[in-house]
Each structure stands twice: as C-alpha cells, then as structure tokens.
Amino acid sequence: MKKLLNDPANLVAESLRGVARAHPELRIDHENRILYRADAPVSGKVGLLSGGGSGHEPAHAGFIGPGMLDAVCAGEVFTSPVPDQMAEATKNIDGGAGVLHLVWNYTGDVMNFDMAAELAAAETDTQVEAVVMNDDVAVEDSLFTAGRRGTGAAIAVEKIVGAAADQGRGLSELADLARRVNDASRSMGMALTSCTVPAKGSPTFDLPDDEIEIGIGIHGEPGRRRVPLASAHDIAEMLVDPILADRDFTGGEGVFVFVNGMGATPQLELYLMYNEIAALLDKAGIVPVRTLVGPYVTSLDMAGCLVSITRLDDDMLRLWDAPVATSALRWGM
Amino acid sequence: MKKLLNDPANLVAESLRGVARAHPELRIDHENRILYRADAPVSGKVGLLSGGGSGHEPAHAGFIGPGMLDAVCAGEVFTSPVPDQMAEATKNIDGGAGVLHLVWNYTGDVMNFDMAAELAAAETDTQVEAVVMNDDVAVEDSLFTAGRRGTGAAIAVEKIVGAAADQGRGLSELADLARRVNDASRSMGMALTSCTVPAKGSPTFDLPDDEIEIGIGIHGEPGRRRVPLASAHDIAEMLVDPILADRDFTGGEGVFVFVNGMGATPQLELYLMYNEIAALLDKAGIVPVRTLVGPYVTSLDMAGCLVSITRLDDDMLRLWDAPVATSALRWGM
Amino acid sequence: MGDVDLDTLQRWLRTFAASVAEQRDALTALDAAIGDADHGANMHRGMTAVVEGLDATPASDPAALFKQAGMTLVKSVGGASGPLYGTLFLRMAPATGGAATLDPETFAKALRAGLEGVVARGKAEPGDKTMVDALTPALDALDAALASGRSPAEALRAASAAADEGRDATTPMVARKGRASYLGERSAGHQDPGATSAALLVAAAATAVAEQEGA
Amino acid sequence: MGDVDLDTLQRWLRTFAASVAEQRDALTALDAAIGDADHGANMHRGMTAVVEGLDATPASDPAALFKQAGMTLVKSVGGASGPLYGTLFLRMAPATGGAATLDPETFAKALRAGLEGVVARGKAEPGDKTMVDALTPALDALDAALASGRSPAEALRAASAAADEGRDATTPMVARKGRASYLGERSAGHQDPGATSAALLVAAAATAVAEQEGA
C-alpha cells in the first residue's frame, strides 16, 4: 500500500487537523470529530446534520457552510460515526427550529443516527427529524435487503434542502423536501479498480485488468456483477439504462446530472463519460439543466464513476441555484 | 490499462464535447480546441490566455471565467497545444487592451507560444506579452537545462493576474504582476505511482511498491530521485525543505499554500499532508494565510502530491480574495 | 456448579478482545469479500476501548459491566457492528436484575435479552447472513444444555459449538441484511464476518467460564 | 547523378511517416523513460497529417512541399517536436531557391538551413541529448560525402549511418534541453527519443533517394 500517511490508525484524526488548518470557516471538535460551520447554530434556522464514514472526501465536510450543511460527523474510514457524535452535533446546531438528520442509507449509518435521535430526545428538547437517502438502483430487490444505498443523491438533497433551510422553512417542510428530492433521484456506479482501505493495506477486491464491477457502492464493496472491460459508450449505457428503467425523468424543469468520480479517475475521462451520458439522455427525451462533474463522493483511490440523476421541479431548481458557500460547492457568494 | 474511454485517439475531443455540454458558461471551438468564457472578448480588458497539454484537469479549462482566464488552448494528453490554436484564441480574446500569454515553462509550450506570438504579430495588431511560469525547485541547475518547470504557481499567477485584469490594469502592468507572483512562488512534487498515458496504455514508469519518486513534474515524467517509501511527515520535509531553502517566505502578508493532488490521491491524505506541511511552516516562522487543498493540476491518474508556496504582498492577497467564477475556483460571485 | 462471577465476566470480555485482536485481519478479509473491509478494525477498536475501560474503572457488578461495555462499543465502533454489539451488552445489563453474580439461567436470559436487542435494532432474521445466525443457535443450545442439567462451562461449550456451526452455515446464504445484501446472489459462498466475530464472543464465554469452573 | 526530384522528396516524407508508424511504440517507450511518453504519438499524428496533406494537395515544387509539411507539423503536433520538426521543414523551403528539382548540394544546404532553424528555435547544442545530436553529424557526413564526389544516395547512406551513430551517442549523455533535462544525471543511460526519430528521418531520405537512383 502506498499512501500519504503516518499511522493508518491516526489517518482520520490527522487529516481533520489539516482540515482545521486549511479551513478557518469551519469549527472542528477534534475529540468528537464534528465539523461545524463556524457560526453554528444559526438562530431560527433548522440545523442540517449529515456525516458518515471518512474516505469519501470532499463528502461530507466539503458540504458544510451557508446554503448547505451546518455540521458533519466524521467516522473512521468507511465506518459510520457514532451516536454520541451525532447527538452532540445535533445539540450544537439547533438554532431553535430543530435539526434535520440527512442519513445515507447504510445499516450502520441508519442505526447510529437512530440511536443518536434517541439520545437527543432523552437529553434535550431539540426536535429531530431524519430523512434516509437511498437512490442506488444497483440494489434491485430493495425491500428484502438493507435497501438501496445512499450515493449521489445526497448532493442534490443536501444542496437543495440547505438552500430551503436558509430561507427559513420549517423542519417538517424540509424533511418533506428532502424526501421528495431523494425520491426524484436515482444513481448507479461502476468501478475500474478497487480502493485500498489504509487499515487493511491491500485492495478490498481483486479485479482482473480486463474486467469491471457494475453496481458498486461508495465503500469499495464489490458491485452487483462483473463484466468485461467495455468502452465508455457501453459503460454509460450500463449505468443510465437501469436508472431510466427505474423512474420517469421526463418533464418538470429537466434534470440535474451528477457524474461523480470515485477518486482515481481523471476529469478528462469523467467529462468524456458525461458526453456519452448526455447523448443517452437526449435520446430518451430527458433534458439536463444542471450538471456537476467531478470527484465529490469518492471511495478513496477507487477508479470508476457513479451517475446520479435528479428530476427537478421549479422549487428544486431555484433552490439548487441559490447561493452556497462550502469548500466543495460554491456559488452566488 | 483501465480507463473510461472509447478510442484513445478521440479522448481529448470527446472530453471537450462533455465539457461543452456541462458548461454552458464556456464557448468551445472544437475544431481548434479552444475554450473561451462565453462573453469573450471583454471589451477594454486585457485578455488572459493559457493552456497546455490535456491530462491536468481541472487545469487548464477549470480556470476560465470572470476573475481568471479568458481562454485556454487544449493540447493532446501531455502535449503542448499548437501555435495556430494560440494565435486564434489570442485574436478572439483581445478586447482592445492586448493579450497576456501565461505560459507553463516546458520546451514545447514555450516554443509553441513563441510561434503563436509571431503569428499573432504577423496577422493582427493585437499586442501580446508572454510570461513564463517556472516555479519547480526540483530542477536544480536550471540555468543549464530547459529551466524550472511551471507547476503549482500557475494557480496563484492566473488567479491573481485574473483579478487584476478585471480591475482594468494594463498589459505590461499585468505581465509584471505575473512575473512577481511567479517569482514569489516555489513548488516541489512527488509521486507514489506513475500515471498511465492512454495512448501508451501502460504506466510511464515502474515504481516498486516500496519506493517513491521525489521531484516529479506534472506529466508523469520520473522525478529527480527515487527514495524508499516514507511517512507523510518525512515526505512533507522532502518537499518543504528544498522550497524553503530556495527562497525566503517570511514577511509580507504571509503565504498562500497549495497542496495539489496529482490525481489519484484521496483528499483525506492531502489534508493530512497539509497538516504536516503547515507544521513545518510554523516552525520556520512562515504564516499560511490562504490555502488550497485538492486535485487542481493533476497528472492523469498519478498518485502523489505537489506543494506550492507563494509569498503574498498586500496587493496579491487582495487580488487572491477578489471574486472569481470558474468551474474549479469560485467565490465572491 | 456455581454462579458466573464478575471476574469471569470480565475475563470473558478480555478473552473476546484478545481473540478479536488475533483474528482482526481475518475478520477484515471476510468483510472485504462481501463488505467494506473494516469489520476487524471496527471490532478491534471497540474491544480495545472496552478493555481500557475495564482497566480504568472496574465495574461493580455484572449490570454495570455490561452497561459500560455496551456504551463503550456504541461510542467507539460505529458502522453496523457498533450499535449491534453495543445493544447486545446494553440489553444484557437490566436482564441481570442487579445480581452480584449470575446464576447460569440468568446469564442465559441476559444473553437472550441481548440477542433480542440485536434483532430489534437490526431487524435481521435467521437466514439473513448476519451475526444473528451465530447467536441464535448458540443461545438455543445454551438453554437446552442448561435445561438438561449441564454445567455452565459444558453448556457454553455446546453454545460455542452451535455458534461455530451457525457461523459456517452463513457461507451458502444470500445476504438480506447489512452491506453484504448489496451483492445479491454474489454474497453466497462467503462466510459472514459478523457471524464470525459473534462465534468468537460465544467461544470466549465458554473459555472464561471453564476457567472459573476449573479454578 | 541527377537532381533529387519532387517525387523522391514526397517519397522521403512518406517513408519517414511509415517508419514513424512502425516505430511509434518504440519512440514512446524511449520517451517514457526520460520524458512524458508521447513522442511516438506526436510524430505519428504529425506525419499522418503530412501524408494526408500530400494526398489531398500534392505540392507543386520542393519549396511548397517543405512548407506544407512544416506547416502541417506545426499545426498538428504540438509539444517540443512539433515546432522543431516543423521549423526544420519550414526553413528548408526558402533554401531551395524555388528550384523544381534539387541538386545534391542544394538539398544538403536546405537540410542545413533546417537544422539551423531547429537550433535557433530550441537553443540546443550538440551534446545536449536532443535530435540535434543525430542531425548534426548526419549533415556533416552528407556535406563531406558530397564534397568527395559520392552520389546523393551514397552520401545520404553515409549521413544515415552518422545519424544512427549520433543517436546512439545520446545514450550516455546527461540531457540539458527538453523534458529529459529535469531528470538530471538520471537521464544518462537512455537513448533520446527525438534523436531516434531524427535518425529515421535521415534514413528515409537515404531510402527515397536510393530508390530514385535505382529506378
């Protein structure tokens, strides 16, 4: 394993020290591994909390700031943070209007956020709602499993709900909006290579040079199936077809398309993928009105990409366009 | 080789198609592979042109927009663009105040930009000045070689000069400023792995699992020396020491520190590196006042990082903070 | 055939921590095949913290011990295994009824309460390819052995054998809970990491209680 | 011993294009060792464009041919080799004096003008480990052979042998120009890619002229 680190056991802690040095606009509780926007809690505003395992950078801390999240809990690499962190963060971002937990649908994340909500309910009178994001169409029989994974949709949910929270909308209205954006989103990912979890020190899975994994998640877990290495054109079909088969994306104000790099894939390739994806959407009569191409929800050093599509109504589109000031997404301020 | 592509020969062209689809704020001349901000030329403003080989994304096109570059010429992977492209772009971004070429110091780039300036002089009456950026301290005997490479300093130069151009400063004043920012900058990079150039299809160099390259550039070329794999702490010293040995970075308004990911290195590791780097700067009495951590000048899928430090005076600091709206750097608008 | 004492319960946790440390890479390798390659690191981090807690503030009775262990796991592990193992111990605490030592039936009842907590938290059923598939047969075997008059050590040995069988039985299963469920049919043919650590937990209990009986 | 005719000059370029196509991966491999792994792709892209240009609009005289080739290389290659090879041909054009066929001395003079263009553009001196190290001895040998009355084909064969020697001599050199110079001492021990393609260029001239003489 070749990585820039000292001791794998200290990777997350040391990286957070670097984040603290580089981002004075964040306040970091190193003991609890919570990152806050410096001015949290924002009085009168619903606090937005997310988080998850580390290794997905810039997710999740890259989305903290005005117009998006108020705080993020960082777990170990690919390991959900713990309830104490979440409860502590919840307490500290309650500006009097309650706190919304935006939870990526993984067993660990859901259970830890559940316990955090129980803790928060027991210890404070902060109103907490939770919305679970589950957009990954690679999980087919989602009713009999842990359900679909939360992957790319989180960007749309967190950005759009973040803007709505800034407008002063209430907790249940925001929870509702989060559910609607999540419902309007579908994603599908693929890997060219496995990632290497530092604590393990070798690739999570072996993938021959002429094969790829289709239907992967964001934790270096193997995908739904393994197929021969294919052209970008064919890979785009393997990702877009199941997304379009799962939901109607026509109408509304058009769609937001997110082509996410898994970590090691150059942007040159991601834009080429977007060219293929957009051509498929064209053919299906779906109109991309907003796009995001780049490594935003990574899986350490995995090569590959994840496509996420969200059908936007006019409220969502306006909220997407509203100002945001985080280290990973920033416009209008 | 595992990459998201169709035919390596079409990679750049197809990727530019994707950029065009994703970025309506750019105008792209596909035949000449020139990317413009949509409203170029900006009347009365000096036009800023840069560019270089592809494979460094988001450099260079990610820096087009208000407050930064007016146009970029894209070459083949790791190959300088050609004079015709540059001359054509020069003509189209001249808002009447001339055009500044910001050239990354590589033999090919310099010669092609030279020829472009000759062409432009022959064909139009556009005033052209060129500034060559050469910040890489890995090239030691730079007087007897092709000189130091242009690497990380370009970000500071292009951002700062871009802001100054927006203020309406004149061509020679901007060229002067560009030279001063370049002079105030030093960089040093390292690789954990080689990249793979698509047209070649295999890694540019072989690097055993327990060795790293120190003093690399951004084109997958091998570095100055090969050393055993070391801790982030020790690697930070190998990068920062030669930078500090080469120039005085104390005083002024402090420094801008840029920790650039070479492509495949997770941000988790880059922030950890920044933690080590900042500690070394602390010890040397150097004060980072602005930082940028992330993959901005990549070398395809190379793993590793490049550190770049720029000493800021108050003019530079104000210009760094001025609004910018590009796809890779954006704030204040 | 006496009660299980506090010392033995502490030794149980320490023994479990030791086998997790030993099997850490193996647990992670199992998780790499059908999950995200962290189960060994997760359990090791948690049990290291539990042992540190025991060293720093020894518990006064079994309920306190379980509560402390459960809270530590919940606080330090994260992922799926943190809340699940944490809940297991947290639910054992009240089931001891505050006793200073646990008679075998109370110990078995507490473990059963723990398992019910795991199921309530994780909603897994037997056959879903989770730790539940090791714990359920283990506790059934424990109850049966105690009912037929076996000593706690003997009964836990039977439980441990059943846990091992339950763990082995996860191999052909198609996962329906946890991260492995994303693989669908591809999850078959791999042993579940959580069932593997759960079998270590039961084996550690058998070892600790056997030591008490032997002493 | 006649002049070098337009057909032969065109065949020179086509032959060069063919050997570049054949040696493409070898050129890239040399560039991978001390550069950025694109010299084969660069030269191949350029010479393919040159041949396409010849097919589309055959040149009317040697000057037009060289100008067209040079402009095409400048327009299509990029990197270091584009301006350098481009300049080489662009500078050859005026040196022909507009002749319809080139007597051997004029051909040699044009090549010399091309080399001077390369040096003016790239500032490389012999010994810097560049294409100049193949071209310089080649043109010296050409001049000498012509002066001693050898036929153009013989003289170019001598030039080609000298180019090959010059190319081989780059191996121990420490690069002082171009990308390889960044490696410092580490550049020694590797043959220069540009010197290698330049040797192919001279060899192609020898082949083309020999064919004319043979015909």
Ligand SMILES: Nc1ncnc2c1ncn2[C@@H]1O[C@H](COP(=O)(O)OP(=O)(O)O)[C@@H](O)[C@H]1O
């Ligand atoms: N819903 C569940 N109920 C019971 N056990 C579960 C459940 N989900 C996962 N597990 C267990 O947790 C183990 C994985 O733990 P771990 O790798 O530490 O967490 P994560 O899956 O969050 O990375 C699985 O092998 C399985 O035995």
Ligand SMILES: Nc1ncnc2c1ncn2[C@@H]1O[C@H](COP(=O)(O)OP(=O)(O)O)[C@@H](O)[C@H]1O
């Ligand atoms: N200044 C120079 N003068 C003459 N030849 C040069 C010079 N710089 C580089 N070269 C030649 O160019 C070759 C590299 O060409 P190429 O790989 O196509 O371009 P780049 O270095 O831009 O990738 C080198 O092997 C060398 O022979």
Ligand SMILES: [Mg+2]
């Ligand atoms: Mg995990």
Ligand SMILES: [Mg+2]
């Ligand atoms: Mg090149």
Ligand SMILES: [Mg+2]
């Ligand atoms: Mg796991």
Ligand SMILES: [Mg+2]
């Ligand atoms: Mg090259």
